[in-house]
Amino acid sequence: MAAPNRGRRPAGAQGKPGRALALILIAMVALTGGMFWAGQLTPRLGIDLAGGTTITLEAKNQPGQENAVNETNMNTAVGIIERRVNGLGVSEAEVQTQGNSHIIVNIPKGTNSEQAREQVGTTAQLFFRPVLTVAAGGPAAPEPSPSASAGGAPKDDKDKETATPPSGSPSGTPSPSATTQGRAVTEGLKAPAATPSPSASTSGSPKASESPKPGESPVPTPSADPATAALEKQFTTLDCTDDKVRGTLGDNVKPTEPAVACGKNGAGEWEKYILGPAEVNGKDVDDAKGQLDQQRGMWIVTMDFTEAGAKKFQKITSRLSQQQPPMNQFAIVLDGEVVSAPQVNQTLSASAEITGNFDQDSAQNLGNILSYGALPLSFEEDSVTTVTAALGGEQLKAGLIAGAIGLALVIIYLVVYYRGLSLIALLSLAVSAILTYTIMTLLGPAIGFALNLPAVCGAIVAIGITADSFIVYFERIRDEIREGRTLRPAVERAWPRARRTVLVSDFVSFLAAAVLFVVTVGKVQGFAFTLGLTTLLDVVVVFFFTKPVMTLMARRKFFASGHPWSGLDPKRLGAKPPLRRSRRTTAPTTDPKEA
Amino acid sequence: MSRLGNLGARLYQGEVGYDFVGKRKVWYGVSILITITAIVALAVQGLNMGIEFKGGAVFTTPKADVSVSQATEVAEEISDHIPIVQELGTGGLRIQISGVDTAEADRVQAELAKALNIEAASINADLVGPSWGEQIANKAWTGLGVFMLLVVIYLAIAFEWRMAVAALVALIHDITITVGIYALVGFEVTVGTVIGLLTILGYSLYDTVVVFDSLKEGQKDITKQTRFTYSEIANRSINSTLVRSINTTVVALLPVAGLLFIGGGFLGAGMLNDISLSLFVGLAAGAYSSIFIATPLVADLKERDPQMKALKKRVLAKRAAAEARGEAGEDQQGEAPDDAVPDGAAPAGAVVGPRGRGRGRPSGRR
Numbered sequence: 001m002a003a004p005n006r007g008r009r010p011a012g013a014q015g016k017p018g019r020a021l022a023l024i025l026i027a028m029v030a031l032t033g034g035m036f037w038a039g040q041l042t043p044r045l046g047i048d049l050a051g052g053t054t055i056t057l058e059a060k061n062q063p064g065q066e067n068a069v070n071e072t073n074m075n076t077a078v079g080i081i082e083r084r085v086n087g088l089g090v091s092e093a094e095v096q097t098q099g100n101s102h103i104i105v106n107i108p109k110g111t112n113s114e115q116a117r118e119q120v121g122t123t124a125q126l127f128f129r130p131v132l133t134v135a136a137g138g139p140a141a142p143e144p145s146p147s148a149s150a151g152g153a154p155k156d157d158k159d160k161e162t163a164t165p166p167s168g169s170p171s172g173t174p175s176p177s178a179t180t181q182g183r184a185v186t187e188g189l190k191a192p193a194a195t196p197s198p199s200a201s202t203s204g205s206p207k208a209s210e211s212p213k214p215g216e217s218p219v220p221t222p223s224a225d226p227a228t229a230a231l232e233k234q235f236t237t238l239d240c241t242d243d244k245v246r247g248t249l250g251d252n253v254k255p256t257e258p259a260v261a262c263g264k265n266g267a268g269e270w271e272k273y274i275l276g277p278a279e280v281n282g283k284d285v286d287d288a289k290g291q292l293d294q295q296r297g298m299w300i301v302t303m304d305f306t307e308a309g310a311k312k313f314q315k316i317t318s319r320l321s322q323q324q325p326p327m328n329q330f331a332i333v334l335d336g337e338v339v340s341a342p343q344v345n346q347t348l349s350a351s352a353e354i355t356g357n358f359d360q361d362s363a364q365n366l367g368n369i370l371s372y373g374a375l376p377l378s379f380e381e382d383s384v385t386t387v388t389a390a391l392g393g394e395q396l397k398a399g400l401i402a403g404a405i406g407l408a409l410v411i412i413y414l415v416v417y418y419r420g421l422s423l424i425a426l427l428s429l430a431v432s433a434i435l436t437y438t439i440m441t442l443l444g445p446a447i448g449f450a451l452n453l454p455a456v457c458g459a460i461v462a463i464g465i466t467a468d469s470f471i472v473y474f475e476r477i478r479d480e481i482r483e484g485r486t487l488r489p490a491v492e493r494a495w496p497r498a499r500r501t502v503l504v505s506d507f508v509s510f511l512a513a514a515v516l517f518v519v520t521v522g523k524v525q526g527f528a529f530t531l532g533l534t535t536l537l538d539v540v541v542v543f544f545f546t547k548p549v550m551t552l553m554a555r556r557k558f559f560a561s562g563h564p565w566s567g568l569d570p571k572r573l574g575a576k577p578p579l580r581r582s583r584r585t586t587a588p589t590t591d592p593k594e595a
Numbered sequence: 596m597s598r599l600g601n602l603g604a605r606l607y608q609g610e611v612g613y614d615f616v617g618k619r620k621v622w623y624g625v626s627i628l629i630t631i632t633a634i635v636a637l638a639v640q641g642l643n644m645g646i647e648f649k650g651g652a653v654f655t656t657p658k659a660d661v662s663v664s665q666a667t668e669v670a671e672e673i674s675d676h677i678p679i680v681q682e683l684g685t686g687g688l689r690i691q692i693s694g695v696d697t698a699e700a701d702r703v704q705a706e707l708a709k710a711l712n713i714e715a716a717s718i719n720a721d722l723v724g725p726s727w728g729e730q731i732a733n734k735a736w737t738g739l740g741v742f743m744l745l746v747v748i749y750l751a752i753a754f755e756w757r758m759a760v761a762a763l764v765a766l767i768h769d770i771t772i773t774v775g776i777y778a779l780v781g782f783e784v785t786v787g788t789v790i791g792l793l794t795i796l797g798y799s800l801y802d803t804v805v806v807f808d809s810l811k812e813g814q815k816d817i818t819k820q821t822r823f824t825y826s827e828i829a830n831r832s833i834n835s836t837l838v839r840s841i842n843t844t845v846v847a848l849l850p851v852a853g854l855l856f857i858g859g860g861f862l863g864a865g866m867l868n869d870i871s872l873s874l875f876v877g878l879a880a881g882a883y884s885s886i887f888i889a890t891p892l893v894a895d896l897k898e899r900d901p902q903m904k905a906l907k908k909r910v911l912a913k914r915a916a917a918e919a920r921g922e923a924g925e926d927q928q929g930e931a932p933d934d935a936v937p938d939g940a941a942p943a944g945a946v947v948g949p950r951g952r953g954r955g956r957p958s959g960r961r
Contacts, residue, residue, distance in 0.1 A: 099734070382726065384720065386721075388717050388718070402853045402854045403853070409853060414846075453867065454787070454870065457787075460850045461794060461847075464848075464850055468846060471842045471843055479835070501809075504753060505801045505804045508749070509800075511745055515742040516738050527870075
């Protein structure tokens, strides 16, 4: 009754299988071509397969600054970390946000991961605080009273850093300054930090005459001591040489309150400080960099302030410049640690430079910290994974072997169970594999996709999902044959139902992958991505490859006649001969139409 | 294989079959028992949470000339914590130290390298802060919640609310069982385990959805016939997709088994192993629940529907009448519907009831 219609449908679809196949063939060729064009023949490997370090950072709000973890700040942080990491000469380091409050930093092998970690970890709060007291950082300073000359005693002038106005423009007239400078340089050999720069700026700075003084003799400071007793007590017992103590020191320190802090001096020795409330913060720094001052032949750090920052900086420097050492210093505090504590000899405003015992590294480092350490966010290392290239290679190998074994088992099962039909399943799997591989490879340069171990797992697991679609279809076809249909109508009739089942179940599977991808972080995401991708490709392959090929194969005698090895032998499938025989009386009318 | 092929045919024709729906109470009981065991195990023993959830460090060394006990001693001395040291298939060692924070771990790594006489750079380190695992777990729970909600909505739209409910129950059942097995056996729970567990979500439902799809097809025009009750149709849906369900599960388990074998045998431990282990357990549970729990549950819910109640009454009444009429008309009746039902794949016999069996026997002999 409905047979004629059904009979015609395959005929109508006869043009289609070719078209669909051509389409998928073009897609495959295009993707492969794209692969060669992009010069990327293998998928980019993740850190766990290629070796390297992955750092997962979690952003935390600073006390008093809720809601700081937002998209803008996170993006800025990513930018900052990226510049820093790449500033280390790490090529291809990757920094991305993940979820709302995580940043993932991937550093490929071959770079100093420890240094990178430090750089990444120190993206934090930057404050300029006036120095109240300085002492040697040891556990029990011999004379821990705030008035102790400890601040000056262990230190050499050499290690002092000094903030001055930029010397670039004033020293544009080399000869006049040369006279003053000549002396300064010789002195500078002994005390390169304190003296040369102030004198270099002589021409420009009215206060220059005062400047050499503070550097010369660190006079013991009678503590004018606004610090509370508690702070002093903390200061006395503070042991800056202890990593653990330092690690927790910066926690929960409010910028508006005085604080104790540790820092290394130019000679690399730990010193401890009592610092006043923060007066300038990292955001006030417009730009800063470490650069080589050609004229003086030394590394300096230049800073430019924003308009608001300039005012604040002017205020603090005008006050500090009147003070006696060590209270004429301001400390640049990053994450509770003093990274530099230059003296101020004069009022400074919009731009300034810090001179001292810098080498290229330390100058650039300080420049980086000054310009990028200006976020209202602090980060905590959630996980750090370091994988050597050897283990990465091993894991990749293991993944590939596991995949090969899994695939082989599936193939054996399909061949044994479906016989000839398995040929179609295998071809489909192959097409699916090619598409997955090429797309993954191309996604590397396109969106930074990197194949990691969970992703490999996802791909292996996906073999099952992909194969299942064929199983659904094949079982449907067999059901139709059991109903007594010949192959060609069976193939066409089975399709709409198999199609629906495949779509519904793939949708559920894709939904799981999508939810996982959106909600989770890190390794789980890589897995979810592969699973989602392969599920989509499964639909594509079933629609544009398996079905058309099945239609074409149904025309071949081997399958159509139900050869015992075709996997479609009606007898074997239990399409009962009596049923067919009993139909045969009516069949002649339908069979020719179907054929 | 031909026997299996035949079995498929006979299952499809309804000649053989297992009365999944009829015996549902037994399977509900089994499931409840397993679930209770799982919950008790979880409550009593708890889960063996890995380093990733406790915070700490995992170091993987290349081949070293140190025994496990030596390495344990050394690591304990250095870190002040009790380490877990395993030997890997590669000859290297996997040293887990919990309670070490990420900053301290650097020092431990350096000293470990010195003590074990290997290069620090050749040690793989996995340092995890104490809150990381919690975050992953929290996100996983969120994911689970969101997914369940979406799936219930989707299934309610695509199928009907009863199926959505049944699928959800089956899903929770699978996860409980998997978690319970982890608690019982004491497998270590890692991020890989969580990944595997979350994947089960998709898989378990995938299986369930296929059975439901067939059920949806079977229940088309159900009220217009009086031969089968809803439960019988549901049962036949399960049986007719049984071959596919088995095939799917086998095909899904094979690659996972490959992963498990390689992950466990070749690398000793790690992500591959963890993912595949939880997948393996979960997939098995998923296949079981979609057949034994989800569909019978739908039937249970559906039978409460007044329409279905009425249908059942009609069917039973008709059967009683037919029985009264005697055996004579039965064969004809058995043949007739095959042609009468327009949809070719529709009823070809039931598993339940004397008629189905009576019809199956003669054809089975041929």
